[in-house]
Amino acid sequence: MAFRIYNTMSRTKEELVPLDGKHVRMYTCGPTVYNYAHIGNFRAYMFEDLLRRYIKFCGFEVTQVQNLTDVDDKTIRSSIEQGLPLKTYTKKYIEAFFDDLAKLNIEPAEHYPAATDYIPEMIRLIETLFEKGYAYKSDDGSVYYSIDKFAGYGKLAHLDRDGMQAGARVAQDEYDKENAADFALWKAYVPEDGDVFWDSPWGRGRPGWHIECSAMSMKLLGESFDIHTGGVDNIFPHHEDEIAQSEGATGKPYSTYWMHCGYLVVDGKKMSKSLGNFYTLRQILDMGYTGREVRYELLSSHYRQSLNFAFKSLDANRSALKRLDEFYASLAEIAGSAEAGSLPEWAADTRARFTEAMDDDMNISGAMAALFDMVHAGNKAMAGKAPSAEEAAAVQSLWKELDSVLGILTPEEETISSEVTELLEARATARAEKNWAESDRIRDALAELGWTVKDTPEGPKLRKLQR
């Protein structure tokens, strides 16, 4: 009955109880807009989309914030390489990001703050951290956070500070930090930054990465809010550092729940350009796959599981979606414009099974099984004694309700051209004359145009071919 989610902080499933009654406030780490996002990124955004949709399905109101990191090493470096002002450079990728979200049928968040629009808030937050003794300035003008001052440091990642081994990626020459693990709140200006800098009480520079999320989340959602999400790789250091900054500054709990999705891997390996297994969404769409098929792929594995991306799966998804579309089309034919009545027996427990699975930390596999079981039972029913129009309409409305969570059940719009209609009529004539050769030729011609025709006892029916 209650929605239970896995909280990385406690490492257990907990019931979602918002701080503010029926209103859930969530912060979802967004993209760094220096390039087109890859499908691994979208795995995270898909998980967040499913989460917000299901929260709404449960009857909560949602306010979601997703940040756009438009200033960091990569955006600065690439914009300078291309001789473009930072804002001009990032604008292109911000627009591409929104296009991609739309392709995947991801619902827009309520707020998309860009880091460069919140510099004053970040500076104020750093000032507070100075006042409370968490921040210190180094010789080069950068400002760091002293993790030794924050007792709770490591509570999210469950890192034992003594066990933290200096990894290969820790620059050995950062001698001006008090502790090698301290992280930058403000980075002093260096010539490589070009004209990207802001004035601050500590001199010219730019914000560190982590401070952006602390400042923007608390500005838009309040000092304490409900859910904070990201990929597992964000647990440490990013989210750990956000907690240190935010709770250090306010003395209040930051986010109640922390949710992290697993990695998307390709061929069992983390995507990387050097392995040649790196794909942007656009590349995949250019290969002829639809956003809907990709959505299905990203959706249909449990979010905390690592997801092995394979084109073979996309092909399988096409068949599965076709089955769903086929069912829904049959349903629509029976329903006509009837008012929804009561559900037929074969659909009666679907919603409960779906909800029960989703309530359990979004067990999407169980939810999909409930859906497919209904499709099977419904097909069986329709093959025999058909449901009434009112019953079919009731299933339609259930279908739409489930799709408010899944976002994959509504087929793309089909408009039939006059050319197709004429071919269909010509074929009907040929069939009446038992001219099978001509009939088959026309069927092939229709396939060329992207339509498959099925001969049923009620006459020929058209279905849009995928791709």
Place this chain on the structure above:
RNA sequence: GGUGCGGUAGCCAAGCGGUUAGGCACUGGAUUGCAAAUCCAUGAACAUCGGUUCGAGUCCGAUCCGCACCUCCA
């Protein structure tokens, strides 16, 4: 070294103490002019070795294998 996540039928993927998960693919049949769709039928599984239990993919222990993270990657 530390911290996580995994290894389930041809492929993907739930279940985590006791009656068929589900999807894709495959096989036989019904239906069809042939198809398509659909239905019916059929098969196939829990990495290895021990242990607990009336009963274990499901709990415990050991082993093997894979992946990821350990300072700015979702």
